[in-house]
Amino acid sequence: MSVETLRDEDTHTIEYDDELNALIHTWNTFSSGETFREGANELLSVFTERDVSKLIIDTTEVKAHDEEDKQWLQEVWLPNMIDVGLAASVNVHRESVIAEMDMQETVDPLEDEPFENFMTDDMDEAREWLAEQ
Incomplete structure (x- = not known):
């Protein structure tokens, strides 16, 4: 496995x-408002540049x-x-049950969108699931 760091910010x-x-x-830390949106939009930009179709979002440092x-x-x-893409x-x-409920509230309204989504609290399980997609 080879992982290349593309951006390394405080957030x-x-x-x-x-x-x-x-x-x-x-x-890496809780972010909200403009800081959160800047980080998410940076991901959108890098996602477009890399021309990939798969993504893992690790929010283990975020409570809600x-x-x-x-x-x-x-x-x-x-x-x-x-x-x-x-x-x-x-x-x-x-x-945490609270963190899982928060994520579920975020993704539930998106179940009709044309992409596959999986939630877990285990990075190895996340990697296994994504490898099968």
Whole structure:
């Protein structure tokens, strides 16, 4: 497995995994509002540049998302990601019922979107699932 770091910011890290042919976006700390949107849009930009279709988003350092950020993800960011080729994504959340519920609230309204999504609290499981997509 070879992983290349593409961006390394205080709030997030973006890596390319050549074995999965996927990006891995790790939130290093809680972010919201403009800071959150800047990090997410940077991922959109890198995703477009790399011409990949798979993504792991690691939110193990995030307890919950703000409601405005969830709405923005659902209405703006995710449709843009799908438009540029997102076919499969995994959300890795912290091992907590609250974190899992927060992620579920974020992705439930998107179940009719044309991409596959999986949620887990285990990075190995995330990698295995994405490798099969």
